[in-house]
Amino acid sequence: MLRGLFIIFLLSSTVSSNQWNYGQLGPDIWSDYYPLCAGNSQSPINILTACTKYRNLKPFQLTSSYDEKHYFTLRNNGHTVIGIINQEYKQSPLVIAGGGLNGTFEFVNFHLHWGENYKSGSEHQINGIKYAGEIHFVYLNRLTSQMAVLGIFMQSYADSEAIRLDENDKTRQEWQRYFDITQTLKSENDSTVFNLNFRSLIGDNLADFWRYQGSLTTPPCSEGVIWTIFKQPIVFLETQFRTLRDNIYFEDYRGPQPLYNRTVYRNFHNETLSSIPDYNRCLLDSQNEKLKDKSLVFGLIHCSTHSFFLFLLCFYSLIIFAVFIFFKLRYSIWKKKFE
Numbered sequence: 001m002l003r004g005l006f007i008i009f010l011l012s013s014t015v016s017s018n019q020w021n022y023g024q025l026g027p028d029i030w031s032d033y034y035p036l037c038a039g040n041s042q043s044p045i046n047i048l049t050a051c052t053k054y055r056n057l058k059p060f061q062l063t064s065s066y067d068e069k070h071y072f073t074l075r076n077n078g079h080t081v082i083g084i085i086n087q088e089y090k091q092s093p094l095v096i097a098g099g100g101l102n103g104t105f106e107f108v109n110f111h112l113h114w115g116e117n118y119k120s121g122s123e124h125q126i127n128g129i130k131y132a133g134e135i136h137f138v139y140l141n142r143l144t145s146q147m148a149v150l151g152i153f154m155q156s157y158a159d160s161e162a163i164r165l166d167e168n169d170k171t172r173q174e175w176q177r178y179f180d181i182t183q184t185l186k187s188e189n190d191s192t193v194f195n196l197n198f199r200s201l202i203g204d205n206l207a208d209f210w211r212y213q214g215s216l217t218t219p220p221c222s223e224g225v226i227w228t229i230f231k232q233p234i235v236f237l238e239t240q241f242r243t244l245r246d247n248i249y250f251e252d253y254r255g256p257q258p259l260y261n262r263t264v265y266r267n268f269h270n271e272t273l274s275s276i277p278d279y280n281r282c283l284l285d286s287q288n289e290k291l292k293d294k295s296l297v298f299g300l301i302h303c304s305t306h307s308f309f310l311f312l313l314c315f316y317s318l319i320i321f322a323v324f325i326f327f328k329l330r331y332s333i334w335k336k337k338f339e
């Protein structure tokens with residue numbers, strides 16, 4: 001009895017609000033404390049481009065308020081730095097519509113996920129490829145309580161392949177301001193108020209995207225989230241990621257979850273396939289299915305048209321098979337009668 005109580009006490013004391021991280025209490029055991037994390041509509045996923053289905057989804061519309069500077073509260077929440085609209089300023093809301101979403105969605109927060117080097121950190125993967133990071137813009141439809149997350153990949157290059165980047169790029173300049181300020185938020189609950197231009201942050205490559213139904217990528221992993229993953233990444237410098245890794249957290253991303261029976265849609269026509277055959281397998285599978293169907297029909301046609309002799313052979317084997325089945329049935333009925 002006492003022992004049981006002790007175990008209950010132990011359990012309840014460990015199930016506090018923050019029983020997860022990206023280390024010892026990492027993504028693989030989140031479901032120990034947060035059972036929803038083992039659901040079958042979880043995020044992120046590995047998007048197999050060969051398996052996506054085209055769907056005609058309208059482009060996203062951003063309100064004009066995106067052109068204004070907004071004051072955000074940036075706070076280290078113990079897992080990442082999260083940005084919410086600062087309520088002390090009177091500011092017009094950041095709203096999106098279109099993109100195949102039902103109604104208008106209001107901005108809730110934005111935050112980043114990143115990893116240990118320039119080839120890991122994004123939560124979603126494209127044919128098994130990870131980017132250096134992923135930006136999440138979280139939105140909510142206040143009428144339907146539908147949550148929608150827009151994900152934009154953050155690309156980075158090894159120092160050795162340092163590419164020439166346009167220094168006047170508005171998007172990267174704005175993110176540089178963001179990196180400069182966030183690197184000061186080293187400890188949990190450190191926060192600051194800072195203004196940012198959202199149009200610049202979000203960039204202008206919102207044309208092509210993937211769409212699927214998923215979940216929050218952090219506990220409690222609640223499902224029912226509409227995901228939009230944009231095809232075009234924003235290019236960053238490896239030094240910018242280093243300020244995150246060195247000052248905030250080393251890494252903070254969850255790996256891809258099983259797709260189960262979900263379909264990933266794309267809003268653009270021509271999908272690029274993987275150079276690794278494994279990742280195109282679903283395409284091969286569906287092609288093989290079709291081939292199998294065809295081969296059965298073609299086999300019969302072939303059989304009956306190739307030569308008269310083959311036709312007879314097919315015909316007689318069919319007759320013999322039918323007679324066999326007939327007598328087998330008769331026999332079992334007859335046997336039952338006498339039992």
Ligand SMILES: *[C@@H]1O[C@H](CO)[C@@H](O)[C@H](O)[C@H]1NC(C)=O
Nearest residue numbers: 101102103104141143144146
């Ligand atoms: C879209 O949202 C409206 C409420 O704004 C709701 O009545 C309707 O059922 C929703 N449609 C779909 C397809 O979810």
Ligand SMILES: *[C@@H]1O[C@H](CO)[C@@H](O)[C@H](O)[C@H]1NC(C)=O
Nearest residue numbers: 017076077078187188189190
């Ligand atoms: C941060 O704030 C939360 C809520 O206010 C609190 O529960 C938590 O203990 C704080 N963390 C630290 C490290 O102070």
Ligand SMILES: *[C@@H]1O[C@H](CO)[C@@H](O)[C@H](O)[C@H]1NC(C)=O
Nearest residue numbers: 040041213259260261262263
């Ligand atoms: C997927 O499976 C779940 C549960 O098994 C079911 O509720 C859902 O309707 C299925 N979705 C599709 C698209 O088949």
Ligand SMILES: *[C@@H]1O[C@H](CO)[C@@H](O)[C@H](O)[C@H]1NC(C)=O
Nearest residue numbers: 054208267268269270271272
């Ligand atoms: C997409 O593919 C179709 C047919 O394969 C081709 O005619 C069309 O030009 C392609 N469009 C783009 C934008 O590449």
Ligand SMILES: [Zn+2]
Nearest residue numbers: 111113136217
């Ligand atoms: Zn996120």
